[in-house]
Amino acid sequence: TQTDREAAQRAYDLDRKHVFHSWSAQDTLDPMVISAAEGSHLWDGEGNKYLDFSSQLVNTNIGHQHPAVVAAIAAQAAKLCTIAPSYVNDARSEAARLIAERTPGELDRIFFTNGGADANEHAVRMARLHTGRHKVLSAYRSYHGGTHLAVNITGDPRRWASDNGSAGTIHFFPPYLYRTAFHSTTEEEEAQRALEHLEQLIEFEGPSSMAAIMLESIPGTAGIYVPPAGYMQGVRELCTKYGIVFIADEVMAGFGRTGKWFAVEHFDVVPDLLTFAKGVNSGYVPLGGVAISPEIAATFGTRAYPGGLTYSGHPLATAAAVATINAMEREGMVQHAASLGTDVIGPALAGFAERHQSVGEVRGRGVFWAIELVKDRATREPLAPYGSSSTEMNQLVAACKSRGLIPFANFNRIHVVPPCNISVEDALTGLAILDEVLDIADTYAA
Numbered sequence: 239t240q241t242d243r244e245a246a247q248r249a250y251d252l253d254r255k256h257v258f259h260s261w262s263a264q265d266t267l268d269p270m271v272i273s274a275a276e277g278s279h280l281w282d283g284e285g286n287k288y289l290d291f292s293s294q295l296v297n298t299n300i301g302h303q304h305p306a307v308v309a310a311i312a313a314q315a316a317k318l319c320t321i322a323p324s325y326v327n328d329a330r331s332e333a334a335r336l337i338a339e340r341t342p343g344e345l346d347r348i349f350f351t352n353g354g355a356d357a358n359e360h361a362v363r364m365a366r367l368h369t370g371r372h373k374v375l376s377a378y379r380s381y382h383g384g385t386h387l388a389v390n391i392t393g394d395p396r397r398w399a400s401d402n403g404s405a406g407t408i409h410f411f412p413p414y415l416y417r418t419a420f421h422s423t424t425e426e427e428e429a430q431r432a433l434e435h436l437e438q439l440i441e442f443e444g445p446s447s448m449a450a451i452m453l454e455s456i457p458g459t460a461g462i463y464v465p466p467a468g469y470m471q472g473v474r475e476l477c478t479k480y481g482i483v484f485i486a487d488e489v490m491a492g493f494g495r496t497g498k499w500f501a502v503e504h505f506d507v508v509p510d511l512l513t514f515a516k517g518v519n520s521g522y523v524p525l526g527g528v529a530i531s532p533e534i535a536a537t538f539g540t541r542a543y544p545g546g547l548t549y550s551g552h553p554l555a556t557a558a559a560v561a562t563i564n565a566m567e568r569e570g571m572v573q574h575a576a577s578l579g580t581d582v583i584g585p586a587l588a589g590f591a592e593r594h595q596s597v598g599e600v601r602g603r604g605v606f607w608a609i610e611l612v613k614d615r616a617t618r619e620p621l622a623p624y625g626s627s628s629t630e631m632n633q634l635v636a637a638c639k640s641r642g643l644i645p646f647a648n649f650n651r652i653h654v655v656p657p658c659n660i661s662v663e664d665a666l667t668g669l670a671i672l673d674e675v676l677d678i679a680d681t682y683a684a
């Protein structure tokens with residue numbers, strides 16, 4: 239209606255005047271107004287409908303406005319909006335139980351945070367105090383959050399501007415056969431050589447100074463790199479051998495995204511700390527946390543843990559988590575995500591890789607996939623340079639939007655990351671749009 243359009247225009251004008259946006263040059267922005275959302279769909283200020291193949295920042299794992307979660311938030315708001323972390327709260331207790339039941343091994347103690355970055359900050363703090371050591375190893379091609387330590391641990395260009403004053407954060411090359419740093423020709427070689435590189439780094443940096451290795455179980459924004467067989471087990475063994483705390487960052491990969499509750503389950507490893515956020519309640523209310531092993535929890539049994547947050551285990555956020563996890567269970571969303579990966583998205587992307595000369599590689603699991611675009615399949619020259627975009631990539635994103643699809647794009651990649659409960663029909667609609675857009679990408683490729 240006319241009133242809706244006016245409201246959208248007013249929101250836009252106020253945004254441009256007063257809102258300071260993340261990771262952006264403010265004057266160059268032209269953000270989209272979203273006036274409504276439901277399930278896997280969004281509507282802009284003009285009333286145009288879009289299919290969301292991004293799950294926003296890969297967090298709306300149950301889609302938008304799930305009625306059970308909306309009702310649970312409303313019920314909790316009516317009952318008790320907020321309470322300090324030192325008190326017992328039923329929503330928080332139940333959320334902790336539901337999360338602890340799903341995390342692997344005995345990661346049964348949950349420290350709640352406001353999101354993913356602070357979950358990772360606290361995991362590192364726990365690891366440092368538990369080991370009495372300082373250094374933290376993490377991978378290139380990773381993202382761990384935007385706060386000071388988390389962005390220093392991050393292994394992508396978002397770190398560069400803030401990479402100062404956080405001593406002892408060290409990066410290594412993770413496995414990535416398509417652009418191997420180890421001259422490997424097979425996945426086996428890549429896994430083995432990446433592990434040798436990591437062990438050498440540990441030896442040269444000094445195992446006795448090493449508190450933690452932090453790894454995304456399947457790196458997300460950096461490119462969705464499913465680690466080859468044996469790699470994650472190898473990292474687990476190195477951590478055990480040298481007394482290093484293994485922190486698995488499941489902020490993006492967790493809560494059904496890869497077709498399992500947590501991505502570490504694909505590799506049969508149990509980390510010492512597991513961090514989560516995003517999918518825990520699909521971002522309906524900000525929430526993150528750290529799942530803690532009994533050994534590390536015991537370190538803080540008689541000695542106080544020096545850390546906390548006003549909103550740790552916020553009732554609205556944890557009530558949303560309880561309703562989200564129960565809805566995911568009841569509606570079989572994790573299994574649905576797994577079968578979308580094996581039966582729908584995986585085969586479609588494999589077809590793209592065969593038919594489109596702009597597609598260098600496709601990879602992923604569940605509803606967590608990347609299409610890596612190249613100018614030349616032989617040289618593997620990316621369609622946008624590392625750390626940057628290109629006119630071509632911008633045109634592809636625009637082509638998706640003009641066809642009613644919101645993609646997730648990063649450098650030379652388009653990620654296929656819809657909600658875990660997207661219908662097969664909607665998934666096929668989005669994939670057909672991507673197929674068309676890749677025809678345009680092919681015209682850029684040699």
Ligand code: PLP
Pocket residue numbers: 295352353354355356358381382383384454458459487488489490491515516526
């Ligand atoms: N870790 C990973 C793997 C992420 O993908 C993100 C966010 O994209 C974060 C940490 C940071 O989470 P947040 O933005 O909630 O602080």
